Structure formats: structure tokens, C-alpha cells
Amino acid sequence: MLSTQRIINCPNSECDQPLNSVGDTICDRCQTPLIYRYLWATGNQAAQIPPGTKVADRYEVIKPQIWLDTQPALLPDIPPELPNIVIPYLRLYSEHLHIPQAYGFTSLAETEGNILLLENAPIDETGCIYPTISDSWQQASAVRQVYWLWQILQLWTHLLELGVAQSLLLPDNLCVQGWCIRLLELHQSSQKPTLQDLGNSWQPWVTAAKTTIADKLQSIVELICQPEVDLQIINTQLNQLLLTTAADLPLFLTIAGATDTGPIIKHNEDACYPSHAQDIDDQLQSRLAIICDGIGGHEGGEVASQLTLQSLKLQMRALLTEIGQQTELLTPDLLDQQIESCLRVVNNVVWSRNDEQKRQGKERMATTLVMSLQIPQRIVTSCGELLENSHELYVAHLGDSRAYWLTRNYCQLLTVDDDMVKREVGLGKSLYRQALQIPEAKALTQALGTKEAEFLNFSIQRFIIEEDGILLLCSDGLSDRNLVEQSWQDYAIPVLTGDLSIEDATQELIKLANEKNGQDNISVVLTLCRVSKPSSIAIIPTPPAEIVPPQPLAVPDAEALIITASLETDLAESSQALLNLNLTEEATAPIKSSRGKGLLLFTGLLVLILGSTTLGLFTWWQLYPQSFQQVCRQLPPKVREFCPGRE
Numbered sequence: 001m002l003s004t005q006r007i008i009n010c011p012n013s014e015c016d017q018p019l020n021s022v023g024d025t026i027c028d029r030c031q032t033p034l035i036y037r038y039l040w041a042t043g044n045q046a047a048q049i050p051p052g053t054k055v056a057d058r059y060e061v062i063k064p065q066i067w068l069d070t071q072p073a074l075l076p077d078i079p080p081e082l083p084n085i086v087i088p089y090l091r092l093y094s095e096h097l098h099i100p101q102a103y104g105f106t107s108l109a110e111t112e113g114n115i116l117l118l119e120n121a122p123i124d125e126t127g128c129i130y131p132t133i134s135d136s137w138q139q140a141s142a143v144r145q146v147y148w149l150w151q152i153l154q155l156w157t158h159l160l161e162l163g164v165a166q167s168l169l170l171p172d173n174l175c176v177q178g179w180c181i182r183l184l185e186l187h188q189s190s191q192k193p194t195l196q197d198l199g200n201s202w203q204p205w206v207t208a209a210k211t212t213i214a215d216k217l218q219s220i221v222e223l224i225c226q227p228e229v230d231l232q233i234i235n236t237q238l239n240q241l242l243l244t245t246a247a248d249l250p251l252f253l254t255i256a257g258a259t260d261t262g263p264i265i266k267h268n269e270d271a272c273y274p275s276h277a278q279d280i281d282d283q284l285q286s287r288l289a290i291i292c293d294g295i296g297g298h299e300g301g302e303v304a305s306q307l308t309l310q311s312l313k314l315q316m317r318a319l320l321t322e323i324g325q326q327t328e329l330l331t332p333d334l335l336d337q338q339i340e341s342c343l344r345v346v347n348n349v350v351w352s353r354n355d356e357q358k359r360q361g362k363e364r365m366a367t368t369l370v371m372s373l374q375i376p377q378r379i380v381t382s383c384g385e386l387l388e389n390s391h392e393l394y395v396a397h398l399g400d401s402r403a404y405w406l407t408r409n410y411c412q413l414l415t416v417d418d419d420m421v422k423r424e425v426g427l428g429k430s431l432y433r434q435a436l437q438i439p440e441a442k443a444l445t446q447a448l449g450t451k452e453a454e455f456l457n458f459s460i461q462r463f464i465i466e467e468d469g470i471l472l473l474c475s476d477g478l479s480d481r482n483l484v485e486q487s488w489q490d491y492a493i494p495v496l497t498g499d500l501s502i503e504d505a506t507q508e509l510i511k512l513a514n515e516k517n518g519q520d521n522i523s524v525v526l527t528l529c530r531v532s533k534p535s536s537i538a539i540i541p542t543p544p545a546e547i548v549p550p551q552p553l554a555v556p557d558a559e560a561l562i563i564t565a566s567l568e569t570d571l572a573e574s575s576q577a578l579l580n581l582n583l584t585e586e587a588t589a590p591i592k593s594s595r596g597k598g599l600l601l602f603t604g605l606l607v608l609i610l611g612s613t614t615l616g617l618f619t620w621w622q623l624y625p626q627s628f629q630q631v632c633r634q635l636p637p638k639v640r641e642f643c644p645g646r647e
Contacts, residue, residue, distance in 0.1 A: 006060065011035050011073040022060075022068070033486070035072040039103055040121035041065045042185050045113065056106045059117075062127045067117065076104025076117065078434050085116060086431065088162040088186050093425045093432070094416050094459070096120055098155060098181055102431050119432070122175035122182035130175040130182060133205070142210035143245040143466045144179060146217070149202060150242050150464075151181040153235060156198060159186070165193050169201045177410060179466060195231065199224030212382055216241050240329060246391035246464055247379040249531040253286035256503040257525035260510045262477060263518050269294030269301035270475050270523040271309040271367075277503065281313065287374040288316050289525040291401050293475040295447055296365035304350050304365035304449050311349050315342040316373060324376060324388075332392075332462050335375060339394055343369070343448075343458050350449030366449035368399025370415060370473050372527065374465070391466065391531075397459040399447045401523075402479045404472040405463075406492035411485060414461060418446035465529045468496060477522035478513040487512060495528060502528045 010018035010027035017029040059067040100121040105114040122130040159165040166189035273290040294301025377390035400417040424435040494500035513522040
């Protein structure tokens with residue numbers, strides 16, 4: 001039926017007058033913020049319903065197939081047995097940046113069959129669909145055009161496995177939110193599409209591509225359309241074009257971070273890098289940001305977060321040094337493997353410490369992790385100039401600490417919490433809103449140090465910095481209650497316009513978290529990324545220097561590393577004692593050897609074995625034989641011979 005009055009219900013179940021006019025931002029009665037949840041209604045049946053119709057006395061049709069849920073606090077209708085149509089959405093839950101998620105079902109009284117409703121569709125806060133890639137193509141920069149195609153290619157394999165790759169061949173189904181490709185819905189097809197079909201769908205865009213990339217894109221499309229083409233070859237060529245095109249842009253990074261105990265808890269289990277201006281390592285510059293939220297209480301979570309932080313800093317120094325020495329371009333897959341290897345080594349440091357201290361059950365210490373690393377590969381630009389930066393940014397994640405990308409126009413959550421909701425949805429058991437109702441819905445299912453690394457699934461995502469923006473990393477002390485999503489504009493826009501320094505913005509966000517949440521420790525790290533010339537925007541109070549390549553890493557001996565680590569931490573004496581002696585040796589355990597030419601990432605332990613102090617190794621072997629032998633077993637046979645007490 002056609003609605004005569006546009007109302008939206010207050011989400012507060014205790015509100016005695018919940019009806020509000022559409023357009024209000026807070027409930028007139030109880031001052032609770034109102035929720036505007038715009039949904040995409042799938043299928044031809046939904047497309048026939050005219051705007052102004054009220055469906056199921058709940059959903060208001062705003063525009064064709066765009067519905068507003070006027071009772072967002074109520075669980076939508078979900079059948080006891082989920083139909084096959086929703087399974088691909090559930091399996092792709094971790095791809096939330098690109099894929100909408102199933103919200104619920106509804107049906108019209110006069111028709112048979114259900115209409116699937118999708119949330120997280122490419123619809124803005126006013127109920128308008130984001131533009132399609134075709135509508136945006138000619139206005140986009142060269143690097144963004146290549147970046148869009150690269151994202152589509154990365155989605156291809158995942159969607160093909162689930163029988164929904166047809167979704168990537170329909171131009172009207174591909175929307176864009178800035179840099180990000182977003183699908184309206186998933187389309188199943190009886191015939192399996194081919195790479196040739198994908199190449200043909202790209203042809204109209206390639207024809208209209210920027211002149212600097214048109215010829216190379218055309219060559220790539222011709223290669224895609226050949227029979228029995230190797231997808232890896234296409235990936236490599238498209239990635240090289242992407243990095244070469246991005247390298248034509250300047251890149252300036254400024255970083256600031258801080259951690260705070262909060263008004264309630266008496267000790268801080270969080271750790272972050274950097275935590276103050278003097279904390280920024282010259283070798284790491286502004287490329288590395290880390291947040292760890294410890295689990296296990298004082299002398300548990302506190303130690304786990306600090307141990308992880310210091311271990312990762314050592315690993316990342318070595319990794320950046322090795323990358324800086326390469327003469328060939330390293331692929332995203334290879335860099336992903338190396339970062340994951342670092343994370344697995346660090347995880348096993350914490351896991352082994354739990355075993356050595358005989359911690360059981362809830363006594364075992366662990367930590368969440370969100371980390372960003374900007375990669376400085378050497379790139380030859382389209383003009384033939386050799387530059388030292390590839391504009392690559394990797395975000396690694398485990399647990400419920402988060403990463404956001406903020407611009408003047410939007411806030412994008414980059415990570416997905418490792419909780420029971422993610423497990424239920426990803427396994428195809430529940431829709432997202434349904435999973436939120438289960439007991440312990442937000443309980444963590446993964447954290448660093450809880451189990452051996454081989455049983456963890458780290459999330460590592462690769463992004464290209466091709467617009468001015470802010471990368472926000474935070475613990476759940478800030479992100480709880482959707483505080484970032486509600487308040488990001490108050491802080492991001494002033495930073496991007498030069499009206500607020502990034503250091504002050506960090507402190508303001510911590511202050512906001514203490515006022516609005518306050519029940520937890522808070523850690524925030526902001527990285528301001530600029531690809532525009534400094535003169536084209538307002539002057540930043542502390543102008544960042546342009547990125548320069550890292551200097552060769554000089555690895556100190558074990559005693560020096562221990563002293564450095566103790567100076568960098570701020571723990572109670574009892575907690576600090578747990579970190580001493582084997583912190584640095586365990587932290588620099590070897591990384592798996594890469595399949596890339598010349599990339600030998602045996603990092604700290606290998607350096608210690610072959611060229612540094614034997615005293616540190618002997619001490620580690622004597623005090624912590626279990627973890628030492630575990631790391632040695634991961635080394636190649638020829639290197640393993642140098643390990644004392646080898647098995």
C-alpha cells in the first residue's frame with residue numbers, strides 16, 4: 001500500500017513514544033540516535049514496486065529497489081532453512097568492502113516467493129546508489145582506472161568458485177565509492193563465465209582509458225582474451241601497470257599515535273606504535289603502525305601486547321631492509337606471504353611464552369592485532385624515472401582491533417572482527433543480523449598467542465594509496481558503539497584541510513572515546529597519507545618529509561636489544577621481568593624463505609646465528625629450549641646446523 005506518513009521508529013526498545021519523522025536524527029522522546037538502514041531489494045519482483053509503497057508494514061520504498069527499514073531494531077524475517085541464493089553472500093562476508101550482505105527476506109501478500117534484502121549495498125546515507133564504474137570512468141585518474149580493474153581481477157577467482165562471477169560482467173552491477181569497487185548484488189548463472197568474457201567486458205572501458213595507460217591496458221585485455229591464458233601472468237602485468245602509474249604521484253606520510261588507560265581500568269593492556277612523537281623509529285619512519293589490545297589481565301595481556309609490539313618492530317625493520325635491497329618488483333602474493341610469516345613467528349613467541357610459564361585456560365595471555373605497513377619498492381615510472389616508493393599499503397589484522405580509511409567524503413571500515421558473528425556467517429549458518437542474537441556474539445574467535453600459528457587465519461589486505469586520506473587504526477575502546485562511524489567527520493575533515501594537526505586529532509579521539517565509551521583502554525594511530533602537492537592543500541602544522549628508502553639494518557647484539565626493548569616499554573616491574581632476556585631473540589626468529597628471487601627473510605635469528613653474538617643464542621637455548629628448538633626446526637637444514645643443541 002502507499003504510505004501516507006513517513007515515520008521511522010526509535011531503536012530504543014524502552015522508548016514509550018518511538019515514532020519519529022523521517023529526516024530526524026535523534027528520537028524526539030528519548031534522544032536516542034535514529035538508524036537509517038537503506039537496503040537493496042533484489043529481483044524483478046522488487047523492481048516493479050513503485051516508490052512510496054510500504055511493504056510488510058515496515059519497509060518504505062524510497063526509489064526503485066531501494067528500501068528504508070523503518071523498524072531497524074527488529075530482526076528481519078529469516079526462514080529456518082536458508083535458501084541457496086544467500087550462501088554466496090555468507091561465504092563472502094569477509095569481502096565486505098566489495099560485497100553486500102544478506103539482511104533478510106520479505107514477500108508481498110499478492111505474490112508468491114520471497115524478496116531478498118541486502119544491507120551494506122553501495123547506497124549512501126541519503127538513500128542514493130553510488131555511481132557505476134561506467135558513469136565514473138572518464139572522470140577517474142589513470143591510476144584509479146587501473147586500480148578498479150585490479151580489484152575486479154582479485155574478486156574473479158572468489159566469485160567464480162561460488163558460481164557468481166557473472167556479477168563482475170554486468171557494468172550496471174559495478175558501483176564505485178572512491179577507489180573501491182562495490183557490487184550491487186550477486187548474480188548466479190547456469191554457464192560458467194571465462195576470462196575471455198571478463199576481458200570482453202573490460203573492452204569499452206579500455207577504449208576510453210587515459211592515454212598514458214590505454215595501450216598497455218589494451219595489451220592486457222588482448223592477453224586475457226586468448227585461450228588458456230594464465231591468470232597469474234595477467235595479475236603480474238596488471239599489478240606492474242598499477243604500481244608504475246601510482247608512482248607518478250608524490251607520497252607524503254605523517255603519523256601520530258597514543259594510548260590511554262581510560263577512566264575505569266587501572267592498568268593499560270593496550271600497546272601501540274608509535275605512542276608519542278619521540279617513539280618514531282628512523283628506520284621505520286612513518287611506514288609502520290601497530291595496535292595491540294592485550295587479553296589476560298595485568299601481567300598477561302599487558303605482556304602479550306608489549307611482546308608482540310616489540311617483536312613486530314624488529315621483524316618489520318628487517319623486512320623493509322630486505323625489500324629495499326631488491327632489484328626486481330615483488331608481487332602482492334609474495335609480500336603477503338612474507339608479512340604472514342612474520343606474524344606467525346611473532347604469534348609463536350607469545351604462544352611459547354604461555355607454555356613455558358605453564359599458563360592454562362584463562363590465564364593464557366594473548367592480544368589482538370591490527371598493523372599497517374607501507375612498502376617502499378623501487379618503481380620505474382611511465383616517464384622512465386626510478387623512484388623509491390610503490391604506494392603499496394598492507395593491513396594485517398587478527399581479533400577486533402580495527403582499521404578505517406577516512407577521506408573528506410567517506411569512512412570505510414577495512415577490517416572484519418574475528419568474532420562469533422564472523423564465524424557463524426562465514427560458515428553459512430546464519431545471516432548477519434541473525435548471528436548478532438546468539439550468546440557471546442562478539443566473543444573473539446582468534447587472537448595472537450592463543451594457539452599455534454598454523455591454526456590461525458590472519459587477514460592481510462593490500463591497498464594502493466592514490467588519494468589523500470587518513471588511515472585510522474584503533475582498539476575497541478574507540479570503535480565500540482560505532483563511535484568512529486558516527487564521529488569521523490569531526491576529526492578527519494579538519495586534518496585533511498589543515499585545520500587540525502594529526503597529533504591533536506589523535507588526542508581528541510582518545511578524549512572522545514573516554515567520554516562516550518570509557519569502559520576500556522584506548523589506543524589510536526593515525527597515518528595521514530597525501531598524494532597531492534603540499535601547496536595544493538592547507539599547510540599541515542608539522543609538514544611531513546617525503547618518503548626516502550630505508551637504510552641498511554644494523555642488528556645489535558642481544559644485550560643491546562634487551563636494553564632497547566626495556567627502554568621502549570612502560571610496564572610494571574613484574575610485567576617487565578617477563579619480557580627480559582628472550583624478548584629480542586624470540587622476536588627475530590626466522591621468516592620462511594621466499595619463492596621470490598633474492599628475498600631471503602631469515603631476519604634476526606639468521607643474523608644472530610651467522611654474524612652476531614653467540615651468547616644471546618646460548619642464553620635463549622638454555623632458558624627457553626622449547627621455543628628455541630621450535631624456531632630452529634623451521635630453518636633450512638644448512639642453517640639449522642648452526643643452532644646450539646639442535647635436534
